[in-house]
Amino acid sequence: MSTRPQHAVESLADDLREWLPTQRWFAAKGAEVVDLRVDRAAMLAPGLIHALIDADGDVYQVLIGVRDEVPEGPVIGRLGESYAYEATQDPELMAVLLELMAEGRTEGGVRWTPEVELVTGLRARPIGVEQSNTSIVFGYHYILKLFRRPYQPPNRDVELHRALHRVGSTQVAEPVAVVETDDLVLGFAQRYLADAAEGWATATASVRDLLAEGDLHAGEVGGDFAGESARLGAAVAQVHADLAAALGTEVVKADRVNGEAESMHGRLDAVLAAVPALAEHEPMLRAAFDAVRALPDGVEVQQIHGDLHLGQVLRTTAGWVLIDFEGEPAAPPELRMVPRSPLRDVAGMLRSFDYAAWQLLGADDDHQRATRAAEWSDRNRASFCEGYASVAGADPRDSPVLLRAFELDKAVYEVAYEHRNRPDWVRIPLAALRRS
Structure with a gap:
């Protein structure tokens, strides 16, 4: 060599x-x-x-x-x-990264900066399920996310975690180190939550239990998820409150609201060109996006999670924790930091509950299983909103025009994503649009 x-x-x-x-x-x-x-x-x-x-x-x-x-x-x-x-698949070489972070070393222009005192000598192992990044776990102590497509600071994931930690949020893991060059943020390490279960896995297990007991209702099955959905709603509302306290809020006028509607129409234009099957839903989608233009001045915006779904939350013994504050993957980094309505996060989670319910059904499933899937989705979506309202003081469903537009915009994104990556799954968001 x-x-x-x-x-x-x-x-x-x-x-x-x-x-x-x-x-x-x-x-x-x-x-x-x-x-x-x-x-x-x-x-x-x-x-x-x-x-x-x-x-x-x-x-x-x-x-x-x-x-x-x-x-x-x-x-x-x-x-x-x-x-x-x-x-990253070699535990021996990845263990070196922990040593670099703990010592605060700079090698070849790459700075490894600890934010707390780190324990060393821990075994490293990769997590193999990520789409956009690669994470390495060190023992049961830390997890280092390596940004595969690094961009210039400020890095949203790092900055929002720091802001939430400063105000004492218990819904995020503690930041412990940052990896960067003079012009790029390369990695971010946090406390590893060894007792955590992924939200998507626990939610889909609940759906599976219900479908296996086809003659029972969602509230009658041992794996009923509604209580967890309510607690998750409360956790998301608390994160929104903490982000508002740490970074502030602002009220936007009609021009910004109109701009949001224009962006929704633009995204729809792009997906219609790629997925002709979406065309039957175009009139309904256009009407929902146009309805946003009629909203009065006074929409409050702030920093939010930006890409919230059941795969971005963990259930620990202490409660729900939110992870991965990088924002919408399809958005340029400079746009991810723009304050948005918290209802965007709510809409993302509501769509995720619907996904969890319907992705276990095939195209030829019977009416009874479809009824149970719809029941699970409706029950958990409602419980999430109720939990959110218990902390926020207002139910997201009290803003139906904006919430509906955000949900439909998310479904359009899902159609595009599935068309590119999992064509067999395009039926899930398309079916959701048919039910809308």
């Missing part, structure tokens, strides 16, 4: 062109990479290279392991007689 990391990674250019499009976090999945260059590369430790790679204008963070024997992680290519591979 070349003694210079930059040269080593550049020699892998052809291999990286083939390897990058196969990764879950690659933006244009399956697309051919035409123009690839190595922005920078540094040796973090023997056998561990950190690289920032520009592929057709998008910058990706890649950690490359180098060893002589066949590695555990996916092979990228060969460097002489050695193998170059995806280092």
